Amino acid sequence: MTVLAVAEHRRGELRDVSLELVTAGRRLADAYGTDLHVAVVSGNVDRYADDLNRDGIDAIHTVNFGEEFNHDVYVQALEALAADLAPRVLLAPHTVNGLDYAPALASRLDYPLVTDAVDLSVDESLVVTREMYGSKVETTIEVASERALVTVRPAEWPAAEGVGDAPVEAFDAAVDESAVGSTVTGFEEVAGGDVDIAEADVLVSVGRGIGEEENLDIIYDLAEALGATVSASRPVVDNGWLPKNRQVGQSGKVVTPDVYIAIGISGAVQHVAGMKGADTIVAINDDPNAPIFDIADYGIVDDLFEVVPALTERFS
Amino acid sequence: MKVLVPVTDAATVDDEFEVDGLHVDERYLTHDINEWDEYAVEEAVQLAEAGEDVEVVTATVGPERVEETIRQALAKGADRAVRVWDDAIAEQTLFDARTKATLLEAVAREEDPDLVLTGVQSGDAGFAATGVTLAERLGFQWAAVVNNLDLDAGEGVARVHRELEGGVEELTEVTLPAVLTIQTGINDPRYASLRGIRQAQNKPLDVKGLADLGLDESTLDSPLTWTSTSEPESQSEARIFEGDAETTAGELADVLAEMGVGQ
Numbered sequence: 141m142t143v144l145a146v147a148e149h150r151r152g153e154l155r156d157v158s159l160e161l162v163t164a165g166r167r168l169a170d171a172y173g174t175d176l177h178v179a180v181v182s183g184n185v186d187r188y189a190d191d192l193n194r195d196g197i198d199a200i201h202t203v204n205f206g207e208e209f210n211h212d213v214y215v216q217a218l219e220a221l222a223a224d225l226a227p228r229v230l231l232a233p234h235t236v237n238g239l240d241y242a243p244a245l246a247s248r249l250d251y252p253l254v255t256d257a258v259d260l261s262v263d264e265s266l267v268v269t270r271e272m273y274g275s276k277v278e279t280t281i282e283v284a285s286e287r288a289l290v291t292v293r294p295a296e297w298p299a300a301e302g303v304g305d306a307p308v309e310a311f312d313a314a315v316d317e318s319a320v321g322s323t324v325t326g327f328e329e330v331a332g333g334d335v336d337i338a339e340a341d342v343l344v345s346v347g348r349g350i351g352e353e354e355n356l357d358i359i360y361d362l363a364e365a366l367g368a369t370v371s372a373s374r375p376v377v378d379n380g381w382l383p384k385n386r387q388v389g390q391s392g393k394v395v396t397p398d399v400y401i402a403i404g405i406s407g408a409v410q411h412v413a414g415m416k417g418a419d420t421i422v423a424i425n426d427d428p429n430a431p432i433f434d435i436a437d438y439g440i441v442d443d444l445f446e447v448v449p450a451l452t453e454r455f456s
Numbered sequence: 457m458k459v460l461v462p463v464t465d466a467a468t469v470d471d472e473f474e475v476d477g478l479h480v481d482e483r484y485l486t487h488d489i490n491e492w493d494e495y496a497v498e499e500a501v502q503l504a505e506a507g508e509d510v511e512v513v514t515a516t517v518g519p520e521r522v523e524e525t526i527r528q529a530l531a532k533g534a535d536r537a538v539r540v541w542d543d544a545i546a547e548q549t550l551f552d553a554r555t556k557a558t559l560l561e562a563v564a565r566e567e568d569p570d571l572v573l574t575g576v577q578s579g580d581a582g583f584a585a586t587g588v589t590l591a592e593r594l595g596f597q598w599a600a601v602v603n604n605l606d607l608d609a610g611e612g613v614a615r616v617h618r619e620l621e622g623g624v625e626e627l628t629e630v631t632l633p634a635v636l637t638i639q640t641g642i643n644d645p646r647y648a649s650l651r652g653i654r655q656a657q658n659k660p661l662d663v664k665g666l667a668d669l670g671l672d673e674s675t676l677d678s679p680l681t682w683t684s685t686s687e688p689e690s691q692s693e694a695r696i697f698e699g700d701a702e703t704t705a706g707e708l709a710d711v712l713a714e715m716g717v718g719q
Binding site: 150151209211215234235236237239240241242243244246247248252253254255256267270271272273274275276277278279280281282283284285291321322323324325326327328329330342365366367368374375377378380384385387390391392393394398399420422423426427428429433434436437438439440441442443446447450451453454455 | 467468469471472473475478480550552553554557576579580581582583584585586587588589591592593597598599600601615617618619620621622623624625626627628629630631637640641644678679680681682683684685686687688690691692693694695696697700701702704705706708709711712715717718
């Protein structure tokens with residue numbers, strides 16, 4: 141019996157979530173009194189295995205096939221490895237690539253699947269804590285099965301530290317190339333544009349609460365009065381009101397300004413991932429339960445259409 | 457060519473709410489078409505408008521309430537709809553990806569689509585796994601988190617962009633038949649026209665139960681049990697300014713000025 145965690149890498153770099161999975165996996169393995177194994181598939185697996193080799197790992201399995209992530213390769217390789225190891229729990233990252241292989245892998249292995257875990261515990265059965273309604277509600281799901289595949293939310297567990305000495309074993313997954321039905325042809329960076337919000341000291345950031353494109357004027361006015369740069373959360377960019385290079389969050393930019401003023405932004409986990417490193421966070425939102433207040437240093441619970449012009453007035 | 461679009465509605469909760477057992481009390485919930493599915497519907501309708509002889513069929517697992525969402529999809533241009541529900545399904549408390557994919561798989565096997573477009577995730581439960589689970593069960597190819605689609609029906613290939621983290625997109629070719637999970641922002645969803653809304657009333661909306669789909673009640677058995685629901689304790693350590701907008705804005709301005717902002 142083992143816990144098996146699957147590392148993630150992209151374009152030559154191990155991604156941070158891999159080391160978080162090691163921590164989550166080690167804790168779970170301790171709860172079961174078992175070993176933690178880690179799998180790394182494709183790319184420069186030996187270098188990744190070196191980078192991954194932290195305290196608490198009992199073995200690292202490498203599958204040296206292909207360069208970049210391909211879900212067909214991952215599903216085949218991990219299906220074969222799981223057949224070999226019979227893990228009690230298989231942990232994958234709840235990332236865009238995790239979402240591209242974990243459900244198919246669970247289905248093929250006939251493991252129950254629970255996604256986007258924010259906490260894991262063992263109480264006879266595996267108990268997975270996850271959130272609903274944009275972090276407003278927390279739920280637990282009990283998994284009554286000898287096996288499970290769980291995807292783990294990034295940035296919920298600390299990265300594993302220390303230097304480990306787990307043996308690195310090449311696993312021959314016998315990947316069938318004829319069963320690979322999708323081909324990655326390249327990557328594209330989202331256009332940089334005129335402004336780099338990652339360089340700004342002060343960001344005035346606007347979210348869904350602004351309602352209409354015409355209402356953005358009060359945001360521009362405030363930014364001008366403060367000498368700040370305007371950024372946005374996803375819905376504003378999806379609506380085409382601001383260009384993609386202004387988007388803060390998991391799929392946009394990660395920003396670390398001195399001051400981040402979140403206006404009409406609820407604070408979905410994908411957004412928070414992009415701005416929680418700001419020195420000072422200010423939130424203006426009429427919903428007192430908005431998750432943005434959990435990470436804010438200063439807050440105003442009120443109608444942004446009243447507060448923002450009043451704030452601008454103070455600096456004019 | 458046939459495009460199957462699994463759509464659902466998603467609930468948002470009011471600012472203040474109460475949890476009753478496993479569920480948020482219905483009084484505090486507002487149901488509307490799931491945001492991601494709205495983009496999937498639009499993408500399908502645009503394919504139908506661009507191509508000849510493209511049929512768009514929606515598939516939904518849900519109670520009668522969800523017909524409001526289905527009629528929205530029909531009003532925007534979907535041709536017909538299938539809603540899956542019966543008393544046995546209604547007894548389920550947890551609609552995880554496997555449960556939904558089991559029911560949608562049965563619909564897909566009857567419809568035999570070339571392409572399945574569905575939202576990346578639902579806005580309420582957010583499992584984000586139904587589409588890829590469905591693909592695997594159907595033996596279809598797939599791509600998750602698609603924010604650009606160029607369909608070459610002649611060659612049987614979908615050229616897609618997958619939106620990765622950090623402003624990077626992966627360019628991928630997927631052979632049909634395939635399931636694509638659609639990310640918000642891929643298009644600009646239309647509003648239903650009055651004419652569309654009228655026409656939607658006459659479009660076929662079939663309701664099917666387990667028996668109609670050739671499924672047994674045991675197919676709903678799941679090792680997963682939803683055991684608790686709670687409102688997390690606020691972790692907020694924020695200094696919240698109290699008073700009317702003038703007062704709070706003034707206090708915030710003082711704090712910002714002290715930090716050298718706007719000086």
